[in-house]
Amino acid sequence: xxxxPRLQEFQIETKPERKPGRQKFTEFLRxxxxxxxxxxxxxxxGKILIFYLIFYSALFALASICMVTFLQQYINPRVPRLQxxxxxxxxxxxxGFRPLPPDVRSTLIWYKxxxxxxxxxxxxxxxxxxxxxxxxxQTAGAGQNIFNCDFKHSPPPGKVCDVDIQGWSPCIQENxxxxxxxxxxIFLKLNRxxxxxxxxxxxxxxxxxxxxxxxxxxxxxxxxxxxDYANMVWISCQGETPxxxxxxxPITYLPYQGFPGYxxxxxxxxxxxxxxxxxxxxxxxxxILINIECRAWAKNIKYDRKERLGVVHFELMLx
Numbered sequence: 240x241x242x243x244p245r246l247q248e249f250q251i252e253t254k255p256e257r258k259p260g261r262q263k264f265t266e267f268l269r270x271x272x273x274x275x276x277x278x279x280x281x282x283x284x285g286k287i288l289i290f291y292l293i294f295y296s297a298l299f300a301l302a303s304i305c306m307v308t309f310l311q312q313y314i315n316p317r318v319p320r321l322q323x324x325x326x327x328x329x330x331x332x333x334x335g336f337r338p339l340p341p342d343v344r345s346t347l348i349w350y351k352x353x354x355x356x357x358x359x360x361x362x363x364x365x366x367x368x369x370x371x372x373x374x375x376x377q378t379a380g381a382g383q384n385i386f387n388c389d390f391k392h393s394p395p396p397g398k399v400c401d402v403d404i405q406g407w408s409p410c411i412q413e414n415x416x417x418x419x420x421x422x423x424x425i426f427l428k429l430n431r432x433x434x435x436x437x438x439x440x441x442x443x444x445x446x447x448x449x450x451x452x453x454x455x456x457x458x459x460x461x462x463x464x465x466x467d468y469a470n471m472v473w474i475s476c477q478g479e480t481p482x483x484x485x486x487x488x489p490i491t492y493l494p495y496q497g498f499p500g501y502x503x504x505x506x507x508x509x510x511x512x513x514x515x516x517x518x519x520x521x522x523x524x525x526x527i528l529i530n531i532e533c534r535a536w537a538k539n540i541k542y543d544r545k546e547r548l549g550v551v552h553f554e555l556m557l558x
């Protein structure tokens with residue numbers, strides 16, 4: 240039997256029915272035909288929620304670990320994270336001097352004549368450097384936690400030792416630091432190292448062989464009077480060459496020939512001021528360059544002239 244093609248049925252495609260916007264939005268929120276919510280099936284939503292729960296939990300845990308580590312290291316801004324052997328400074332403090340020359344590459348203290356203008360720069364440098372010692376009330380914490388220390392009384396917790404500036408006389412501003420008399424004063428200080436405690440040369444029977452004889456005699460004399468004075472980071476200054484030793488003349492150390500041990504350890508307390516030693520060059524020869532070396536003496540202060548460890552060098556020229 241042959242079918243008549245004209246009798247075949249044809250399906251006619253029709254355009255999909257246009258849905259109003261409100262209906263589209265309603266079906267997007269929840270489509271009952273496909274079972275989707277906001278365009279996703281409940282199974283798909285479950286997988287996404289589990290993924291983000293794990294992701295943000297891990298992120299929160301990582302952030303918490305970083306914060307705890309950070310707070311453990313920096314919770315106290317006055318305590319450095321790396322100290323002594325683990326720090327850049329190390330365990331042996333350096334020795335510095337003031338006033339500093341205008342050229343940072345130079346260590347020469349030079350002036351000509353006794354007129355004020357000739358030594359004005361050096362005096363101004365010392366006035367600026369020592370201003371914090373004269374105006375303790377302008378230093379954070381100063382006046383509130385200062386303790387009058389001595390060799391028998393160390394500062395209690397939270398207190399710092401006072402620096403008696405009157406002990407530097409005649410190396411004081413009112414006397415122009417003696418520059419006008421051609422007998423200048425140079426101030427020495429140890430660099431600060433948190434927690435560092437000096438190991439003193441306080442046994443006169445076991446002093447280093449290389450220690451200058453005048454310092455050995457001084458230690459024996461002062462400790463015979465009071466053994467407590469032996470707890471000192473001693474200082475010695477001398478000319479570097481035999482000619483320098485002759486030209487430097489007598490030296491006076493003020494207030495002591497060293498840094499008193501009760502100023503240590505340095506713990507970055509409010510109002511703390513480093514102890515200073517003023518070396519008064521009483522009568523140096525004029526018209527000649529004098530090379531001067533000052534050294535700090537403690538068992539745990541390394542000495543290396545080449546590397547400038549435990550020692551400071553400067554030159555003096557008076558004309």
